Amino acid sequence: MTAKTAPRAGFYSRMGVGAPFDPNHDLVTSPVFSPLVLAAIRLALGSYALFVLLFHLIWDAVKTHDADSFFSYFTHLSYTGIIAYYFAAGAHTLCYALKRGQGYPLQRWPRPLQFLHLLLYSTITTYPFVVTVVFWALLSGPSTFATRFDTWINISQHAMNSLYALFEITLTNGRPSPWLHLPLCVLLLACYLGVAYITHATQGFYTYSFLDPQREHAKLAGYIVGIAVAECLAFLFARGLAVLRMRLARRRAWERTEAESIEQEPQAIDEWEEVERPGTPIGHAV
Numbered sequence: 001m002t003a004k005t006a007p008r009a010g011f012y013s014r015m016g017v018g019a020p021f022d023p024n025h026d027l028v029t030s031p032v033f034s035p036l037v038l039a040a041i042r043l044a045l046g047s048y049a050l051f052v053l054l055f056h057l058i059w060d061a062v063k064t065h066d067a068d069s070f071f072s073y074f075t076h077l078s079y080t081g082i083i084a085y086y087f088a089a090g091a092h093t094l095c096y097a098l099k100r101g102q103g104y105p106l107q108r109w110p111r112p113l114q115f116l117h118l119l120l121y122s123t124i125t126t127y128p129f130v131v132t133v134v135f136w137a138l139l140s141g142p143s144t145f146a147t148r149f150d151t152w153i154n155i156s157q158h159a160m161n162s163l164y165a166l167f168e169i170t171l172t173n174g175r176p177s178p179w180l181h182l183p184l185c186v187l188l189l190a191c192y193l194g195v196a197y198i199t200h201a202t203q204g205f206y207t208y209s210f211l212d213p214q215r216e217h218a219k220l221a222g223y224i225v226g227i228a229v230a231e232c233l234a235f236l237f238a239r240g241l242a243v244l245r246m247r248l249a250r251r252r253a254w255e256r257t258e259a260e261s262i263e264q265e266p267q268a269i270d271e272w273e274e275v276e277r278p279g280t281p282i283g284h285a286v
Contacts (some may be wrong), residue, residue, distance in 0.1 A: 016178040017114045021107050026173040027089065028096040028104050031249050035097035038172065039090050045164060046086030052156045053079055059149065072199040072207050074192050075135070078127040079157055082164050085124045088117065122177040122185055125169050128161035129234040130227065138210060169241045176242040182235045186228055193224070
């Protein structure tokens with residue numbers, strides 16, 4: 001008689017796509033807000049980010065005439081990812097709220113789309129931190145706040161982007177990203193190098209000065225490795241915050257349960273005493 005071996009986890013289960021998908025509705029709920037309020041916040045934040053991106057794109061097309069290179073910048077690509085996630089998550093959360101907790105469309109969609117949604121979540125909760133750190137550490141300068149437009153754009157795209165990530169990590173019930181998402185996030189960053197060097201080959205400039213091998217020489221490898229390390233640290237930071245939030249939520253739930261049980265104990269004791277208390281003695285006939 002041969003012992004049965006546990007089935008190996010498939011690709012999707014290792015990537016966080018369970019069957020059934022998100023049975024506890026973590027992706028569309030919050031420890032702080034109701035589903036309807038969460039949907040409204042997500043859609044409002046997504047709308048603001050979309051307005052910022054479109055205004056910046058139109059400004060570059062009309063004022064500086066360099067809109068053809070707009071999506072060559074990683075900042076704009078990652079910001080587009082934030083917009084996509086917030087609108088997708090907001091729409092699913094709204095459906096969940098309107099159906100009064102009876103599920104949401106993504107739960108019924110094909111598993112590849114469920115995986116891509118989770119991978120998008122992993123990118124929008126890590127890339128913004130990398131963008132923020134790299135910009136303020138390496139790229140910012142006197143022109144960062146030169147005009148009102150520059151001030152608004154840089155704050156929106158290089159500071160508020162990290163607030164968007166923190167909101168999803170700390171104020172929703174989204175679970176920590178699976179570890180196997182980390183190499184995929186690093187791989188997507190590496191793919192961006194192709195975009196940067198294709199832009200140089202076709203348009204004659206480097207999107208970021210530290211990617212110029214003629215200028216940076218050996219430092220270029222250090223910058224590339226440093227950004228990869230920054231992504232790993234951002235992933236650990238986001239995952240750690242999510243784990244901490246889940247532990248605090250479990251602790252609050254346990255404390256609430258304990259408080260309710262303590263409140264119910266006196267009532268139970270009173271009921272027990274009332275049942276056990278002897279009745280009025282019956283008199284004997286004379």
